[in-house]
Amino acid sequence: MALAVAKQDALAARIAGLSYAAEGWLGAARGAALERLSAMGLPGKRDEYWRYTDPASLTVTDAPKAALFAADDEPPVFDGIDRVKLVFVDGVFDAAQSDDPALAGVEIERLAEAGARDIHWAQGLYGVLEARGQVPVQRPLAALNSTFATDGLLIRVTGRASKPVSLIYVHNSETSDAILHHCVKLEEGAELTVLENGPAAARFNKVMEVDVAKGARFHHIRSQGRDHERRAVTHVFARLADEALFKSFTLTANGVLTRNEAVIELLGDDAVAHVAGAAVGDGNFHHDDTVFVTHAGLRCESRQVFKKVLKNGAVGVFQGKILVKQGAQKTDGYQISQSLLLDEDSQFLAKPELEIYADDVKCSHGSTSGAIDETALFYLRSRGVPERAAQGLLVLAFLAEAIAEIEDEAIAEDIRARLEGWLARHDH
Amino acid sequence: MLEIKNLHVKLEEEEKQILKGVNLSIGAGEVHAIMGPNGSGKSTLSYVLSGRDGYEVTEGSATLDGQELLEMEPEERAAAGLFLAFQYPVEIPGVGNMTFLRTAVNAQRKARGEEEMSAGEFLKVVRERAKTLKIDAEMLKRPVNVGFSGGEKKRNEILQMAMLEPRMCILDETDSGLDVDAMKLVSEGVNALRSEGRSFLVITHYQRLLDHIKPDVVHIMANGRIIKTGGPELALEVEHNGYADLLAEVN
């Protein structure tokens, strides 16, 4: 069937002002991505995969304006963590504000600089996992990213990184529209933690492709920017070999629109993939977690843990799928999505799915939506804990299962402190 | 210390009168016991005193050292020195017992304008008091009451009481669910806290607890009222004869 005219027109309008350099290995990858994109068009709100989240503001030609967040006294997230800082301002790498990338003990190159070469290791990764992730569900905004990303990092790890690589996304212009694409390749037995924080731009489209080889371990902890009006669509595509480990946690507080997609393939045997998120929204906040985990190897474990605290009309969305392919025996899949609605104006829309083609598997999923437990609240207050503080304790308790997915205790503590700060600022 | 006058309470949501004129006066340092048939309103009285939602006071008053309790928020009552050991302690997944205790102790101190307890000092005190109640360190780390046995929950209530050092302690069937040894342990915990400035209201169905925690005064509650008040011998009478005679007397 020919692509709907509307989608074609929308795509033409969106990309009219965009361009890319056609040379080098990257030019070829971009060309292939553009073909995928042209075949799909841009998503519309009638698409099944966008049923709960209107993509219009993510696909319009110009990024809607987003005011900058007036930062208060709270220090930036991860401030106390020893890390290698790499800063992007409105999507442009800022060497002056960044640390020397070599300090992390891993290979780090800028996409904008490495793309013109004839051959590069990233050829086997850039756009490759994204392309695999277009089936069975289309993700046009990721293909758009692969085609037009202006910058990003190519990170290759052969041993154990000496420090976390910390990507800091500064938002400086009210109309910025940033497209970044990172590739992370962990060779056999390698280990790396990537931290990400900041709003990045008025509108941010980010893709990260992660290839985790045998026995390698990848940790990803992200805190998305607090600018109230910012919009973001992000994709993480991961591929895991035997005994590989992938763990990703995202904290989202504020932001008028966020769509975070995670597409994970457990290809090897005995691999482990966990994706978790804690989102807290007050008022004009729409947060969508869309996750697709494919089990293809034997004895793999996957966990999806998503928690959202919503108030004053905030909206939370969860679309999560576990696909267990034929032969993926002894799969252990777990998925939970829960929301805590602090009032009756807020809502949570969830679509959990299991699709299983192997007979010897253990898969469970659950989705709940509830209010604060009044009995627990009274119990705490009867011990002298003031109502707001008691509610805060219960909110943190609700989010605890997601935060528990962060292995590094100092980072987990930092994330908890962010949440406490947010709760204190939004306690009415 | 605690003065309850002509307290009438109905359910907020329905036209059901539960307390129908309760009068009770507990002096400083005294231990009072309340016994009474199921459904007579004992727990309701303790909830209303501690400020739980869902009840409406239609008449009467309750004061703690002259302060009107019924006007205060639950946390203010706690800071004023009131403590209720719940008949059914509440499980709070995700909140560590230790965090909970420290938050509570320091919130009360703050409300009273006192200095907060340091983490080190708190840890020392809590370990020591937990030990006397045979609550092990593992239990302190777990989420509040989650996965605790019935008896463990009750001991945890007494630990909270020991840490918060309230002046007016209400124990609602703290003995139910306890084995013989645990009952002794809990009673010792309570007796250790007895002092001139601290009073107790012990709700129980069994004389046995009162062998350990000797009350000064025993009240019988039935159908939302205190129908008889006496000394410890009243509890023995109930133990032997049940409530039939007492109920007949009032009717």
Ligand SMILES: Nc1ncnc2c1ncn2[C@@H]1O[C@H](COP(=O)(O)OP(=O)(O)OP(=O)(O)O)[C@@H](O)[C@H]1O
């Ligand atoms: N929230 C409520 N909704 C409906 N009925 C209630 C509620 N609270 C109390 N009641 C009713 O009020 C009466 C008194 O209950 P209460 O729990 O105070 O009794 P009790 O004396 O503590 O009993 P027990 O010895 O069984 O613990 C009972 O009939 C009970 O069903």
Ligand SMILES: [Mg+2]
């Ligand atoms: Mg009762």
